[in-house]
Amino acid sequence: MDKELKSQVLRLFLQFVQKHVPLSEAVIASLGGEGREAAIWQEHGIPDSNGWLIERNRKRSANLISQLPYRYTSSLASFSRVFRSVAGSSRGVDAFHLDLCGTIEPNIDIARRIIPLVVQSRGRCLAITVADARRNASVDNFGKIEKWLSALLGFRYQRMRERLEAEQGKDRELAIMREIGFFFSITDLFLFYGRYRMPNRVRRYAYISHTSGAPFPMRTYFFHFSDKPQRIAAPKFARYLYGEWFKEPLYDLNRPPQEIVRTKETVVMSNGLKRLRAMAEAAGGEVLEALESLVAAAGNDRFTKFMGELTMLVASHGGQQLVASPTTSGKRKTTPGRNGDFLEAQVELLKAKAKSKVAYNKARIEVGMKFLEGPGRKSKKKAALTARAMFAQTQKGHRGGFMKRLAEHRPGLLNDTLAEYYTGITGVEVTLQDLRKEAGLQ
Numbered sequence: 001m002d003k004e005l006k007s008q009v010l011r012l013f014l015q016f017v018q019k020h021v022p023l024s025e026a027v028i029a030s031l032g033g034e035g036r037e038a039a040i041w042q043e044h045g046i047p048d049s050n051g052w053l054i055e056r057n058r059k060r061s062a063n064l065i066s067q068l069p070y071r072y073t074s075s076l077a078s079f080s081r082v083f084r085s086v087a088g089s090s091r092g093v094d095a096f097h098l099d100l101c102g103t104i105e106p107n108i109d110i111a112r113r114i115i116p117l118v119v120q121s122r123g124r125c126l127a128i129t130v131a132d133a134r135r136n137a138s139v140d141n142f143g144k145i146e147k148w149l150s151a152l153l154g155f156r157y158q159r160m161r162e163r164l165e166a167e168q169g170k171d172r173e174l175a176i177m178r179e180i181g182f183f184f185s186i187t188d189l190f191l192f193y194g195r196y197r198m199p200n201r202v203r204r205y206a207y208i209s210h211t212s213g214a215p216f217p218m219r220t221y222f223f224h225f226s227d228k229p230q231r232i233a234a235p236k237f238a239r240y241l242y243g244e245w246f247k248e249p250l251y252d253l254n255r256p257p258q259e260i261v262r263t264k265e266t267v268v269m270s271n272g273l274k275r276l277r278a279m280a281e282a283a284g285g286e287v288l289e290a291l292e293s294l295v296a297a298a299g300n301d302r303f304t305k306f307m308g309e310l311t312m313l314v315a316s317h318g319g320q321q322l323v324a325s326p327t328t329s330g331k332r333k334t335t336p337g338r339n340g341d342f343l344e345a346q347v348e349l350l351k352a353k354a355k356s357k358v359a360y361n362k363a364r365i366e367v368g369m370k371f372l373e374g375p376g377r378k379s380k381k382k383a384a385l386t387a388r389a390m391f392a393q394t395q396k397g398h399r400g401g402f403m404k405r406l407a408e409h410r411p412g413l414l415n416d417t418l419a420e421y422y423t424g425i426t427g428v429e430v431t432l433q434d435l436r437k438e439a440g441l442q
């Protein structure tokens, strides 16, 4: 397997796209370069007539044309016109990778022409790769950008800085300025004739690429758009984008996952968690009720996961019966998660989570209903909470234990498909070998 981190990101982008359109049907385009990305398309079965390479450099274009089966055009500026004249004006590009080997700032106007093509497709996925160079136009104009963004985001601007510092380190001022500058460019890029294209999923990767022979820091951002552009004011869009930006953490592929800086929120939450744990153990049922309403009110994924875990904990410490084994009907199970059906249901949840948000929400209710017991307590909301707690037991620090239990129950459940689910969910490549190691099998 190619260890180059950029190649990993390119593969992750295809997985991201696959959630919205099968790769065998996806129309995909990127800047050509040396053809590395197009070779990955071939590996993944992108049909010849669906791939588009854009390359202005003559030597590289000649190589691309002679070595790859995909369609070719020479200029990014005229790509949308050429594409429409070949594919028809109603067709869109399911996945576009804007990989300019530079920064976005000087290319906004050219890039803007691409977005409508993406938004009118079925996949609606965009990736943007930028050089994470020490200085760029945003760093040079940071004073202005900061002023504009403060006006757009209000108090959230300061909050954004704090979140980036917590995520990337206080000493990484230039990196933070570059990300803020990129964010600002996006608020401009996604505006088209008075309407904003609304990304409903944002993923951020930082990594060192060696594609040019030397180590080169890069960032790639993935976006998935909702189908309807909106006529909203710039501050409203900026606030919306801010919310989407931090729904997922920055995936820093240069650092092993356990080294990722704990954000201020996770520190505050885990301290709070310790206190809540003590209270929950003492108080049981009432605390459970309070937690449930908190979970229902929470919007943040990480917070809800914590709450899910805590809900499960309260249930196993004498709170009201929330999670039980189907085989012990009526009797509370003291060691939830050790029974085979329970483990297999957790795998179902992983599969659904890796597939899509809709599939996961559906699976949560189905799975939760199976494992929720007690008279009058089978509400969809509670089922979803139960399933969320079950899912939380398969993640992060719990994964090793989960792998061990799976291996004890049915070793065949540890397979490449399971590793793919984790890769899809975490955004970082997880191999079967990693999972087997965590299970203590090698």
Ligand SMILES: C[S@@+](CC[C@H](N)C(=O)[O-])C[C@H]1O[C@@H](n2cnc3c(N)ncnc32)[C@H](O)[C@@H]1O
Binding pocket: 030, 031, 032, 033, 034, 035, 036, 037, 038, 054, 055, 056, 057, 060, 074, 075, 076, 077, 099, 100, 101, 110
């Ligand atoms: C980073 S490389 C692309 C690498 C490729 N996506 C990969 O991963 O294999 C960027 C390429 O875009 C080309 N390029 C930059 N701006 C362009 C433009 N406006 N029109 C056409 N090609 C452009 C450059 O010549 C360069 O070869």
